[in-house]
Amino acid sequence: MDSLAAVNWPAYETEALNAVGAALSEQELDEARVKYLGRKSELAQALRGVRDRESGILLNGIRSKLEAAVAARETELTRLANEHAAEAGVDVTIPGTPIGRGRLHLLTQIRREIEDIFLGLGYEVYEGAEVSTVWENFDALNADPAHPSRSKTDTFYIDDDTVLRTQTSPDQIRAMQAKTPPIYLVSPGRCYRRDTPDATHSPTFLQVECLAVDRGITLADLQGTVLKFFRTLFGAEREVRMRTSNFPFTEPSVEFDVTCFICGGRGCPVCKHSGWIEMGGAGWVDPNVFRNVGLDPSEWQGFAFGFGIERIAMLRHGLPDLRAFWENDLRVLGQF
Numbered sequence: 001m002d003s004l005a006a007v008n009w010p011a012y013e014t015e016a017l018n019a020v021g022a023a024l025s026e027q028e029l030d031e032a033r034v035k036y037l038g039r040k041s042e043l044a045q046a047l048r049g050v051r052d053r054e055s056g057i058l059l060n061g062i063r064s065k066l067e068a069a070v071a072a073r074e075t076e077l078t079r080l081a082n083e084h085a086a087e088a089g090v091d092v093t094i095p096g097t098p099i100g101r102g103r104l105h106l107l108t109q110i111r112r113e114i115e116d117i118f119l120g121l122g123y124e125v126y127e128g129a130e131v132s133t134v135w136e137n138f139d140a141l142n143a144d145p146a147h148p149s150r151s152k153t154d155t156f157y158i159d160d161d162t163v164l165r166t167q168t169s170p171d172q173i174r175a176m177q178a179k180t181p182p183i184y185l186v187s188p189g190r191c192y193r194r195d196t197p198d199a200t201h202s203p204t205f206l207q208v209e210c211l212a213v214d215r216g217i218t219l220a221d222l223q224g225t226v227l228k229f230f231r232t233l234f235g236a237e238r239e240v241r242m243r244t245s246n247f248p249f250t251e252p253s254v255e256f257d258v259t260c261f262i263c264g265g266r267g268c269p270v271c272k273h274s275g276w277i278e279m280g281g282a283g284w285v286d287p288n289v290f291r292n293v294g295l296d297p298s299e300w301q302g303f304a305f306g307f308g309i310e311r312i313a314m315l316r317h318g319l320p321d322l323r324a325f326w327e328n329d330l331r332v333l334g335q336f
């Protein structure tokens with residue numbers, strides 16, 4: 001919030017648009033882009049700290065305007081370069097070697113879309129860490145000391161106390177230790193497991209974790225949030241159902257299914273003729289997890305849910321094989 005309030009955003013936008021408009025070369029344009037839109041820009045930092053809907057809309061609006069201005073200036077610079085070449089006697093109408101225009105990876109596009117939905121619900125986007133302690137990844141999440149997922153054949157250990165996170169759930173632990181509730185956060189990121197790559201498994205994959213901790217929230221809030229999220233992502237006619245399940249860090253736990261967005265619930269090969277598609281897991285934060293991070297479970301309640309980004313991309317675009325996302329074949333990735 002501090003970085004949000006400390007910046008005069010209309011002035012920032014004007015200054016950025018002026019810098020983009022004044023860029024006389026691709027290099028100058030890129031410098032302006034990095035300064036005002038890059039990962040370390042004030043805009044990107046403020047977007048990461050956004051907690052309310054109005055600010056999210058304001059900052060995303062500025063981001064869209066600046067991205068459009070950069071693209072327009074790029075086209076203009078190309079046109080000017082062609083004019084100069086023509087004046088110098090170069091025939092620019094001779095076909096050149098086509099160079100494809102770059103774009104965001106499909107998984108990045110979907111991740112941004114998911115972040116925008118949660119920003120609109122008043123959540124903050126939280127950046128966790130891919131390297132996690134064994135305590136954060138397993139113990140604090142109430143995992144059984146003998147759980148097979150802890151084994152060195154399932155998990156990448158850096159040393160006896162440190163792993164590459166196997167799920168985004170340790171971000172819950174880090175966030176609850178670092179922040180004072182109420183907490184509403186969504187944490188997307190890469191996870192790692194010692195899986196052999198095949199059509200539906202990969203040693204690295206993207207998950208999204210959602211965590212809400214507050215006083216007086218109920219399972220109905222979880223259901224409403226999940227429903228709102230999937231309707232925004234897949235269409236207003238979607239229904240969500242929950243089935244009981246079992247995760248160490250939630251009690252009770254559920255898995256949720258969404259009505260198939262290919263057949264609308266009538267049944268098709270994508271939903272294996274059930275009309276429903278499994279999307280992820282969720283539940284009520286286990287009192288032991290609250291105790292592990294020093295919160296009093298009689299005072300605070302909360303829910304968490306998580307799902308895979310690749311799965312959403314595969315289902316939405318009918319992609320049969322997960323490996324397409326990591327093989328970087330531009331003939332595939334260029335279609336999105």
Ligand SMILES: [Zn+2]
Binds near residue numbers: 264265266269271276
């Ligand atoms: Zn179907």
